[in-house]
Amino acid sequence: xxxxxxxxxxxxxxxxxxxxxxxxxxxxxxxxxxxxxxxxxxxxxxxxxxxxxxxxxxxxxxxxxxxxxxxxxxxxxxxxxxxxxxxxxxxxxxxxxxxxxxxxxxxxxxxxxxxxxxxxxxxxxxxxxxxxxxxxxxxxxxxxxxxxxxxxxxxxxxxxxxxxxxxxxxxxxxxxxxxxxxxxxxxxxxxxxxxxxxxxxxxxxxxxxxxxxxxxxxxxxxxxxxxxxxxxxxxxxxxxxxxxxxxxxxxxxxxxxxxxxxxxxxxxxxxxxxxxxxxxxxxxxxxxxxxxxxxxxxxxxxxxxxxxxxxxxxxxxxxxxxxxxxxxxxxxxxxxxxxxxxxxxxxxxxxxxxxxxxxxxxxxxxxxxxxxxxxxxx
Numbered sequence: 001x002x003x004x005x006x007x008x009x010x011x012x013x014x015x016x017x018x019x020x021x022x023x024x025x026x027x028x029x030x031x032x033x034x035x036x037x038x039x040x041x042x043x044x045x046x047x048x049x050x051x052x053x054x055x056x057x058x059x060x061x062x063x064x065x066x067x068x069x070x071x072x073x074x075x076x077x078x079x080x081x082x083x084x085x086x087x088x089x090x091x092x093x094x095x096x097x098x099x100x101x102x103x104x105x106x107x108x109x110x111x112x113x114x115x116x117x118x119x120x121x122x123x124x125x126x127x128x129x130x131x132x133x134x135x136x137x138x139x140x141x142x143x144x145x146x147x148x149x150x151x152x153x154x155x156x157x158x159x160x161x162x163x164x165x166x167x168x169x170x171x172x173x174x175x176x177x178x179x180x181x182x183x184x185x186x187x188x189x190x191x192x193x194x195x196x197x198x199x200x201x202x203x204x205x206x207x208x209x210x211x212x213x214x215x216x217x218x219x220x221x222x223x224x225x226x227x228x229x230x231x232x233x234x235x236x237x238x239x240x241x242x243x244x245x246x247x248x249x250x251x252x253x254x255x256x257x258x259x260x261x262x263x264x265x266x267x268x269x270x271x272x273x274x275x276x277x278x279x280x281x282x283x284x285x286x287x288x289x290x291x292x293x294x295x296x297x298x299x300x301x302x303x304x305x306x307x308x309x310x311x312x313x314x315x316x317x318x319x320x321x322x323x324x325x326x327x328x329x330x331x332x333x334x335x336x337x338x339x340x341x342x343x344x345x346x347x348x349x350x351x352x353x354x355x356x357x358x359x360x361x362x363x364x365x366x367x368x369x370x371x372x373x374x375x376x377x378x
Contacts, residue, residue, distance in 0.1 A: 024062035033245025062137035074244030078372040084348035089331040109204035116210040125317035129254035145193035147239035264304035321351035325358035
């Protein structure tokens with residue numbers, strides 16, 4: 001076992017019960033998916049035979065197995081149907097890594113690390129999903145507790161303040177109780193907590209060579225680098241269920257690439273995250289005594305300029321909210337031309353900075369929930 005993976009010998013240390021799946025797969029959900037697959041792959045053939053096989057398998061064991069082609073299609077369509085994602089134009093480019101035979105916690109850890117290597121791609125970030133086994137009746141699948149493969153620790157101080165990311169105070173406390181010792185810094189990468197369907201859970205410290213980070217600096221203000229800010233290159237979501245045709249894959253980490261505003265207007269700016277707007281505004285010499293000085297707005301723009309500049313300088317893939325808004329409307333037109341609905345949640349599609357200056361602001365969207373999709377994990 002690699003030194004960066006550590007077994008947790010005491011199962012009681014991890015307050016996550018093994019999930020026993022009692023519900024059998026709904027044949028009607030399976031049928032809808034298989035028909036969708038064949039409708040978009042008319043050369044696949046054999047629809048009636050495939051439906052009979054699916055019905056027979058569900059009747060015999062309560063679930064069924066997707067072919068690789070169905071899995072690949074389902075994962076890509078789940079991205080296509082993600083109504084909170086603005087970056088869906090390239091849904092067909094998603095690389096699908098089929099790891100449904102990987103059941104051990106150590107195996108999941110190794111594959112998550114390999115996922116990050118492939119996705120990071122030396123800074124030329126690629127959309128990737130790694131699909132582990134699904135939940136089936138009486139046999140729970142492995143799970144990664146972390147909401148993303150790469151996240152920063154948050155250390156609660158005696159005075160109630162937090163060093164690091166306040167969003168992850170609870171997870172930080174948990175992994176520290178399991179023996180992890182961070183450096184106590186603002187950007188300590190948390191280990192993965194992996195629970196197999198059966199057996200001992202693991203802590204996986206991500207090797208440094210798979211976590212590409214970008215130090216944040218500004219093209220005009222040298223003092224910006226003194227703030228010591230940085231962010232990781234790959235947003236790999238690992239806390240959701242990939243739902244395809246009535247089957248839940250609870251461990252299916254997936255990533256695209258960052259839009260600058262996700263970091264510059266949310267992660268580093270939100271008051272319940274790194275809350276850097278007052279710091280930046282003060283260094284800019286702005287008047288923080290009144291809202292009418294628009295100090296937050298000025299600081300927010302400069303913080304986002306710094307993020308985009310830094311990722312460009314580092315040669316790491318990133319898009320900006322104006323470009324991505326135009327791309328989303330291109331995606332919308334393509335979907336309409338193909339005769340498909342394109343669900344979208346306005347509150348997520350409109351960027352968190354200069355929303356009214358982007359074309360996605362000035363219209364309404366159908367917010368229907370379609371499947372396949374990424375859904376909250378139970």
